Amino acid sequence: MKKILITGAAGFLGSHLCDRFIKEGYYVVGMDNFITGEKKNIEHLIELENFEFVAHDVTNYIELKGGLDYILHFASPASPIDYLRIPIQTLKVGSLGTHNLLGLARAKKARILIASTSEVYGDPLVHPQSEDYYGNVNTIGPRGVYDEAKRFQESLTMAYHRFHGIETRIVRIFNTYGPRMRLNDGRVIPAFMGQALRGEDLTVFGDGSQTRSFCYVDDQIDGIFKLLHSDYIYPVNIGNPNEITIKDFAEEIIKLTGTNQKIVYKDLPVNDPLQRQPDITLAKKILGWEPKVERKEGMALTFNYFKNLSTEELYKSEHKNFSDFINK
Template identity: 80%
Template sequence: MKRILITGAAGFLGSHLCDRFIKEGYYVIGMDNLITGDLKNIQHLFKLENFEFYHHDVTKFVNIPDKLDYILHFASPASPIDYLKIPIQTLKVGSLGTHNLLGLARVKGARILIASTSEVYGDPLVHPQTEDYYGNVNTIGPRGVYDEAKRFQESITMAYHTFHNVDVRIVRIFNTYGPRMRLNDGRVIPAFIGQALRGEDLTVFGDGMQTRSFCYVDDQVEGIYRLLNSDYVYPVNIGNPDEITIKDFAEEIIKLTGTDQKIVYEPLPKDDPLQRQPNITRAKEILGWEPKVGREEGMKITYDYFKSLSNEELLKEEHKDFSGFIH
């Protein structure tokens, strides 16, 4: 049985990856410090013989007994609310955490896949974004802690591949959605759905003409699975190129939820990207991958998930205790 370590295992995407690799017959070792993850996302796995969990911060030394075939490094705050509250921890998990896991991969002879994101492109001057585009990032702006953590992560990963011959993969993840997203984490889809379910007006930042491209989680997981099992070591965009403006998307949410909320406008946050659309030519050619789930189908599943939450969960604010992770 192949053994795989998945960091960020209790998070939205990490928990879905745990499910997929369990389904594929792997022995899955989940790791998470639970700063933004939630054990409820993986509690259904604890009864399984081929799953175990480590409550651990990857910025500290990481050791896994016995053999290890694969590592998926998905530990990182991923929403603006999180990385603006814990900027130092965000930088540390992208740098120290990645360094620790690359070292573990080297010792174990394991293949490691690093989760980068479309944020390496910053506020892009090239559209759609190809893997050959180097990005337009403000290193000292409020989003720089996340953007630069991911860019450094890619650099050190390629350095370990070049100088230590570590077997690496790099996925650049574009906006992904689906069940298990945190309702109040500040990202577009849970923010809009949460507001609609609470009877609030939908908040759009700027004029709403900025664009996003949303990929359903099952498609994202399939792309990551194929990349891990490919022979390609350079970055690959995995996302859905179906682009939509935020204003039009807000109107879709109002229609989906059957509510009569208005759209209200607030100032655009600093360095918020105006366009986001992946060029997935490389994924198509190398992995034979492209998304299968359309936004209408994926959003219905996601909306039904959020509707199933209790009123208490819908109404509560995010009050994560970040005090132990500030420095």
């Protein structure tokens, strides 16, 4: 039985990765410190014989007994509200945490896949974004703590590959959605769905002409699984290239939820990307991967998850608006 360590295991993507690798017959060690992850995401795994949970902050030294075949490093805040609330921890998990895990990979002779992000492209001047684009990032802007943590993470990973010869993989994740996302975490899909379910107007920043491309979680997990088992060492975009403006997307959510809320407009946050669309040519060529779940289907599944949340979860006290938070 192959053994894999998944950091950020109680998070949105991390918990789905645990599910996939357990289904594939792996022994999974999940690691999380619950700074943004939630215990409910992995409660269904705790009693399984091939799952083990370790409560640990990866910015501290990591020690695991026995052999290890693979590592997936997904321990990082990923939403604007989270990484602006805990900026230092965000930088540390991208630097110290990545350094610790690369060291563990070297010691165990394990292959490691690092979760990077489309945010390394910043507010792009090239559209769509391909892996050979170097990006347009404000290093000292409010989003820089996340963008630069991920850019440094990529550099450190390649340095370990070149200098120490460890097997590394890098996935650049574009906007992903699905069950287990947290409401009110600053990301557009849970924000819109939370507002709709609470009977609030939907908040659009700027004039709504900025674009996003949304990938359903099952497709994202499949791409990551294939990349881990490939022979390709450089970054690969995994996302859905089906692009939509935020205004049009808000209207889709109103139609999906059967609500009659209005769309209200607020100032665009600093350095908020105006365009986001992955070029997945490389993923198609190297991995034979492309998304299969259409947005209409994925959004219906996601809405069904959100509408079954408890009243307490629906009204949980979190900063509801990205711009409200960063202006404080």
